[in-house]
Amino acid sequence: MTSRKITRVAAAILIQPDGQFLLASRPIGKPYAGYWEFPGGKLEAGEAAIDALARELHEELGIEVKQATPWLCQRFDYPHALVELSFFKVTAWEGDLHAREGQLFAWQKPMQLTVSPILPANGPILRGLAMNETLLFSPAGLIGEADFLERAKLHWQAGPAWLVLREPQLDTQQYRQLCLKLAQIPRPHGGMLIGHGELSTLVDLPLDGVHLTSRQLMALQQRPAQFNWVGASTHNESELAQANRLGLDYTVLGHVCASASHPDQAPLGWTQFADLLAQGWSSPCFAIGGQSMATLAQAQAAGAQGVAILSAAWR
Ligand SMILES: Nc1nc2c([nH]c(=O)n2[C@H]2C[C@H](O)[C@@H](COP(=O)(O)OP(=O)(O)OP(=O)(O)O)O2)c(=O)[nH]1
Numbered sequence: 335m336t337s338r339k340i341t342r343v344a345a346a347i348l349i350q351p352d353g354q355f356l357l358a359s360r361p362i363g364k365p366y367a368g369y370w371e372f373p374g375g376k377l378e379a380g381e382a383a384i385d386a387l388a389r390e391l392h393e394e395l396g397i398e399v400k401q402a403t404p405w406l407c408q409r410f411d412y413p414h415a416l417v418e419l420s421f422f423k424v425t426a427w428e429g430d431l432h433a434r435e436g437q438l439f440a441w442q443k444p445m446q447l448t449v450s451p452i453l454p455a456n457g458p459i460l461r462g463l464a465m466n467e468t469l470l471f472s473p474a475g476l477i478g479e480a481d482f483l484e485r486a487k488l489h490w491q492a493g494p495a496w497l498v499l500r501e502p503q504l505d506t507q508q509y510r511q512l513c514l515k516l517a518q519i520p521r522p523h524g525g526m527l528i529g530h531g532e533l534s535t536l537v538d539l540p541l542d543g544v545h546l547t548s549r550q551l552m553a554l555q556q557r558p559a560q561f562n563w564v565g566a567s568t569h570n571e572s573e574l575a576q577a578n579r580l581g582l583d584y585t586v587l588g589h590v591c592a593s594a595s596h597p598d599q600a601p602l603g604w605t606q607f608a609d610l611l612a613q614g615w616s617s618p619c620f621a622i623g624g625q626s627m628a629t630l631a632q633a634q635a636a637g638a639q640g641v642a643i644l645s646a647a648w649r
């Protein structure tokens with residue numbers, strides 16, 4: 335196979351405070367005309383993605399970007415081009431939207447699109463917009479079941495928390511009982527309960543999804559079909575590639591910083607973490623290892639969706 339030239343693209347997810355994001359229709363005369371996309375376009379020679387983003391939003395929408403955070407970097411092989419898309423979440427801008435290329439605009443809610451068709455590369459990443467900035471791993475083994483259930487309730491009262499029930503010290507029966515108790519706590523819209531463990535013991539539990547260990551991930555041939563949301567723990571490029579191949583919804587990558595749970599392994603560090611994400615994957619990634627709300631901004635600056643938090647969230 336001959337290696338193809340990579341077309342680099344910067345695209346903006348304009349997000350309003352209520353979570354709605356902007357899609358625009360592609361103008362007539364371009365490949366995939368009429369398809370819906372995030373506004374943006376190709377990098378010019380020597381241009382940085384963030385500068386291309388600002389230029390394209392000025393050219394296409396007539397607005398000035400005030401705040402942009404890198405989000406996913408994704409490669410997609412189209413018949414017309416091999417593209418590398420750098421997505422940014424744009425949360426502040428100046429000026430009113432103008433359809434300078436004759437596009438149509440549509441403000442959309444995560445997981446409730448009212449327009450179609452969407453550019454093929456964008457399908458998987460749209461699920462990512464429904465995800466939270468934090469992924470909480472349960473601490474029942476550390477703080478006891480009663481305390482844990484009480485805190486889980488507080489988290490879901492406060493907002494749409496994503497909680498992975500990971501309790502390797504419990505046997506299957508104990509795990510199932512705890513899961514059923516947890517599932518009775520009301521979750522707000524967008525709040526998620528994610529299981530962890532042998533898949534056959536989880537399928538009939540009232541879960542929103544499953545979190546795979548890297549070992550489970552590498553043993554699978556395809557995405558487990560019984561779960562709505564599927565994510566996995568990863569540590570390196572080959573595990574990220576496998577998660578991408580299976581079309582998983584998210585990954586957790588680490589450990590990024592030194593953490594008490596892995597005293598004998600060298601941490602990845604932020605540079606290697608960012609380099610691994612920059613290789614281009616279609617699902618959001620959470621940093622894990624020594625993470626807390628205090629490291630969220632740093633994780634996002636490195637291209638992460640957010641942080642996976644172990645005990646720290648529960649103190
Ligand atoms: N802008 C944008 N492009 C996307 C998205 N998803 C996706 O696969 N692409 C692909 C389609 C195109 O192959 C490429 C973007 O090229 P483009 O035609 O928009 O580039 P441009 O705005 O610079 O347009 P032009 O000056 O070349 O006419 O990236 C997306 O959400 N937004």
Ligand SMILES: [Mg+2]
Nearest residue numbers: 373374375376
């Ligand atoms: Mg464009």
